[in-house]
Amino acid sequence: MPEGLTGPSRSPGDLSPEEFRRQAHLVVDWIADYQAGLRQRPVLSRARPGELVAALPASAPARGEALGEILSDLDRLVLPGITHWGHPGFFAYFTSSGSAAGALGEFLTAGLNVNAMLWRTSPAATELELVVCRWLAQLLGLPPDWDGHINDTASSSTLVALAAAREALGLDVRELGLAGRAELAGLRVYASDQAHSSVEKAAVTLGLGRRGYRSLPSDRDYRLDPAALRQALDQDLAAGLTPMAVVATVGTTASTSIDPLPEVAAICRERRLWLHVDAAHGGAMAVVPEYRGVLEGAGLADSLVFNPHKWLFTPLDCSVLYVARPDLLRRAFSLVPEYLSTPERERETGLGARNLMDFGVSLGRRMRALKLWLVLRSYGGEGLAERVRAHVGMARWLERELGRTPGWELLAPVPMATVCFRHHPQGMDDEAELERHNRQLMAAVNQEGGSFISHAVLGGRFALRASIGGIRTQPGDVEGLWRQLGTAAGERA
């Protein structure tokens, strides 16, 4: 370390506000041009592995470079390696359907760049988060007194919820841990075989191990079967194991099936098991009044995760975790060190001063509420419902076309806006052959550039999967996909 200097040394600081203004307007134009030109790009990137790594310098520059150069590299080097999630023909996975309003919210968040770890580190960041989570709960028809906060992803939200479930056992896992405790051997979490992999990952992270996760066979419509759940619980109890929580899904990853929440909740109440609902994608259906039934029974759960960054037009990342008893989250996570003790801690009641870092893993928390606020206000409850309703309509259209066209087969019900299907040419009945055939079809469609679909395996059968949820997607885009599928199938027939 050098000796102390004789006086403070001047810092070059940041760009002047005027220079920032100039550069930011350039960036606005870049983004607007990008979005206007989305349809002209192939949805799925055609980049080869390592291409960008090879194209970039081996080191950061020693001296600063001009924004123009960086934007030019973004165009020339980065964009060819982008799979365009905002493209109207993005039908893979569940899209993260970022909207214009959401992007503006993110920009404001970065411009303010405050940390919502403690109430006092930006009271408005914490309070806005609590308020928008309540607004959203109303739109979804969830209990008005549930407590919501925002995490990055559903994987984190589910981890946090199951950590609270672990604490709710009343066996002081927070102090004593799990290791070596015979009374905790055989701690188990239950979900259907259609549940998201993040549930099993949470069980592993929390120290239950994969053997602490029991995957139950789903019914023929890919829903959790309450009878199978009862039976598994009985078996496990008889074997001396300790059921801890059940995860039910509203909108499973493969087919958007909806687990029977009322029946599952009744079982959980009866056996005093924590019920966590994963409505990360499917919760969005409930903003449409006539589809609100998808969350029937959710009010009996202990926790529920819904991701506005999936089908509610909010950019990544924004995952809302609701809990009926926030004290259990805090009991699982609060470890307040001295330097973060603040005078407001005493008044943590209602929606007032509350330190959200105590409710999960992350201490630093960016102001994610702002973008959700912009989305809810810019489109309004009815505007959001109109868009989700339109997506469901497009999926129903595709479902009908598939159902009435010879050679095509639906592989699951379509309760939301995701369609699982395959091409099944007459006489081709070997499953391996059907999979090869449909993989070729998928590759042909994805290479064409106008659409990007993904796949699923349902009941052992390989399914093509088109999920409709992009804010820019229009009926013509779904018709385009259907035409491409027809062409690809025709070429291969």
Place this chain on the structure above:
Amino acid sequence: MPEGLTGPSRSPGDLSPEEFRRQAHLVVDWIADYQAGLRQRPVLSRARPGELVAALPASAPARGEALGEILSDLDRLVLPGITHWGHPGFFAYFTSSGSAAGALGEFLTAGLNVNAMLWRTSPAATELELVVCRWLAQLLGLPPDWDGHINDTASSSTLVALAAAREALGLDVRELGLAGRAELAGLRVYASDQAHSSVEKAAVTLGLGRRGYRSLPSDRDYRLDPAALRQALDQDLAAGLTPMAVVATVGTTASTSIDPLPEVAAICRERRLWLHVDAAHGGAMAVVPEYRGVLEGAGLADSLVFNPHKWLFTPLDCSVLYVARPDLLRRAFSLVPEYLSTPERERETGLGARNLMDFGVSLGRRMRALKLWLVLRSYGGEGLAERVRAHVGMARWLERELGRTPGWELLAPVPMATVCFRHHPQGMDDEAELERHNRQLMAAVNQEGGSFISHAVLGGRFALRASIGGIRTQPGDVEGLWRQLGTAAGERA
């Protein structure tokens, strides 16, 4: 559910690109005006608990509202509740020093809004992340072959690192968990009493419990004491416990003390313990060539976390986790479901196709690399070093002023740019009285509005704490703080 519609229904879609362009230019001006006016605002918000909750409507609007209304509410209702982390007088905690370039990067990320969960879901997002992590490793002098990826916060990075350490025990925790396994009773993580609370939180989350976390007394300069570590390990081994990992800190939260990495690393090597280095804040010092020594010995660690969102001018959130053996992260976290299997999985070698969702808790991953790329390119390695060097200079100046002014006392060495001190009027020697006096001083300074400082407790003594790290902070701001402290102390003397 209603019956299927007769045809696809048109969606209102999003704003047109031209309307987005118009609104985004308004947002640019709002942010530029906000930043230009930062000095005129009080750093610490004067809002009262519940103020914003009461001011906002109880529900989201049914119909969309105009951006102008939203920005006006942002000004009128939200800004008074913001504690301005970007204010040049923000000296509390460790600031998240967001820069202009970083904010532009965030805006681009939201405009693209791609998910870097799999290589193919945007090859450039994954590859840019791997490349900027390498660039950063070079700037910090870390081993060139270390593998880096970006998480949200250091809390998550440390959780992930310790999950890998748990897996590295070779006892198949991933499959079997911890519960009820006698051979895992007494699993322990070690750190000094100055370590960040996230280490203990990770131990709780991972199922080790608080008793699985051993906090070791630090030395008189608040550094981990290798002799105390050896002794604790010997004791615990003799008691049949199972040491798992040691966390050493470069830049502790209270005083930015630097644990002796070479000695700690030698102990970990000898005993085959995982060494995780928490350089979340302090790593930034290493971008200054003459301060690179702060990371001496880090290359012997198994993992290291550094947060560009703290002192490297990148907006929240951006935490880089480096590991020497990425296969252990993947072993701890990879659970690849069928729907995410992709043809590129076979080629996961080098910096080519790699699925980053397999390296941590979160499956969805926004393109955080873009803002770090913009920061590294816009300021360059030398530009970053100049800014950090200037902050260190300002802290040394404050340290010297405190040291030579009667009535003031330094409470810890100043190895970085954070100064811990107190006002100690002659004759006031009761610790409780000194704490009351300095709490009043802190409140007076923070209420004045030009600066925001926080506190720490060091060796049982209450310390005021000024941490210098904001990109806009200039010597005059530190002089201003020093004047305010003098005024406040004079008034109370």
